[in-house]
Amino acid sequence: MKIGVAGSVGLDHLMNFSGKFTDSFVAGSLEKISLSFLVDSLDVRRGGCAANIAFGMGVLGLNPVLIAAVGKDWPDYEAWLSRHGVDTSHALVSQTLFTAHFMVTTDDDLNQIASFFPGAMSEARNIELGPIMEKAGRFDMLVISPDDPEAMLRHSETCRELGIAFAADPSQQMARMSGEDIKLLIEGASYLFMNEYELALAMQKTGWSDAEILERVKVRVITLGSKGAKVETANGEFVQIHCPKENSKTDPTGVGDSFRSGFIAGLAWGLSHERCAQLGALIATYVIETMGTQEYRFTSEEFVARFEEAYGQAAAAEISAHIR
Numbered sequence: 562m563k564i565g566v567a568g569s570v571g572l573d574h575l576m577n578f579s580g581k582f583t584d585s586f587v588a589g590s591l592e593k594i595s596l597s598f599l600v601d602s603l604d605v606r607r608g609g610c611a612a613n614i615a616f617g618m619g620v621l622g623l624n625p626v627l628i629a630a631v632g633k634d635w636p637d638y639e640a641w642l643s644r645h646g647v648d649t650s651h652a653l654v655s656q657t658l659f660t661a662h663f664m665v666t667t668d669d670d671l672n673q674i675a676s677f678f679p680g681a682m683s684e685a686r687n688i689e690l691g692p693i694m695e696k697a698g699r700f701d702m703l704v705i706s707p708d709d710p711e712a713m714l715r716h717s718e719t720c721r722e723l724g725i726a727f728a729a730d731p732s733q734q735m736a737r738m739s740g741e742d743i744k745l746l747i748e749g750a751s752y753l754f755m756n757e758y759e760l761a762l763a764m765q766k767t768g769w770s771d772a773e774i775l776e777r778v779k780v781r782v783i784t785l786g787s788k789g790a791k792v793e794t795a796n797g798e799f800v801q802i803h804c805p806k807e808n809s810k811t812d813p814t815g816v817g818d819s820f821r822s823g824f825i826a827g828l829a830w831g832l833s834h835e836r837c838a839q840l841g842a843l844i845a846t847y848v849i850e851t852m853g854t855q856e857y858r859f860t861s862e863e864f865v866a867r868f869e870e871a872y873g874q875a876a877a878a879e880i881s882a883h884i885r
């Protein structure tokens with residue numbers, strides 16, 4: 562199964578400030594501020610939704626095609642992703658801009674001051690799927706993850722026109738999208754991924770009811786945080802899965818993306834929706850246990866043993882042949 566993963570690629574710069582930001586704000590003189598915080602740690606991590614999803618699929622032995630606009634600083638990140646099984650040869654490399662950057666400083670009270678620079682991501686709207694598929698082959702499925710909103714809408718439109726199955730994953734970009742945009746993005750999707758909050762937001766913004774949203778897609782996958790995930794269809798299929806027990810809660814960043822990578826890998830292997838969701842939940846558990854979104858590692862034996870512990874022997878037997 563040939564799978565394209567469209568969406569953001571970015572670098573996160575995470576800093577910690579020992580102290581409280583609020584001690585530096587002087588009431589009454591906030592019209593002109595010039596603040597500099599001396600931070601005592603800097604962590605640079607690879608991220609971006611499409612990169613996280615494609616990375617997880619690559620680690621599971623698939624070879625997804627990354628569809629993203631990246632910056633002139635791309636070579637390092639590209640080498641990393643291609644080493645982990647991602648086909649990076651179709652990325653659009655900006656001549657002028659840097660890859661998207663997220664900079665956040667956190668203080669001792671967990672207050673944060675952050676900036677997001679979309680950078681090259683804004684050029685994603687210039688990406689044409691047609692010429693990419695002429696070279697890479699026709700996609701059996703395109704995952705549309707958070708990206709430049711215009712690019713997301715364009716990809717879903719192209720998929721509908723060409724009859725290509727797509728998975729709509731608006732995630733954090735939903736906050737920026739209008740109800741009309743959300744409708745256009747999800748209409749006709751084979752899979753729709755959301756968490757519970759995003760589903761409520763989608764209902765509010767589109768004016769569609771829960772059932773109306775369900776009717777517009779083939780399969781809807783709702784992640785429920787520590788309660789797992791549920792998969793449902795308008796004609797009555799319903800499965801809910803629980804999460805494997807995690808060994809630590811180290812850093813939850815990227816759980817949503819990694820869940821999608823496991824789920825879609827399961828689809829590529831022709832497994833049931835229940836197994837797909839369980840695969841997603843196990844990868845998400847690995848992500849929770851490690852700092853960063855692309856730092857987890859496992860051997861196939863470990864992965865299958867953990868899957869068996871969480872979901873039983875018969876379930877593990879179904880996935881074991883696929884895990885490399």
Ligand SMILES: Nc1ncnc2c1ncn2[C@@H]1O[C@H](COP(=O)(O)OP(=O)(O)OP(=O)(O)O)[C@@H](O)[C@H]1O
Nearest residue numbers: 756784785786787789790804815816817820842845
């Ligand atoms: N506390 C937890 N313990 C174990 N697994 C978890 C926990 N939180 C999330 N997960 C796993 O990750 C999946 C996705 O989590 P969640 O519903 O929080 O997504 P999200 O809100 O989109 O996350 P993100 O912050 O990455 O966008 C869940 O279905 C579950 O498998």
Ligand SMILES: [Mg+2]
Nearest residue numbers: 732733756817
């Ligand atoms: Mg999410």
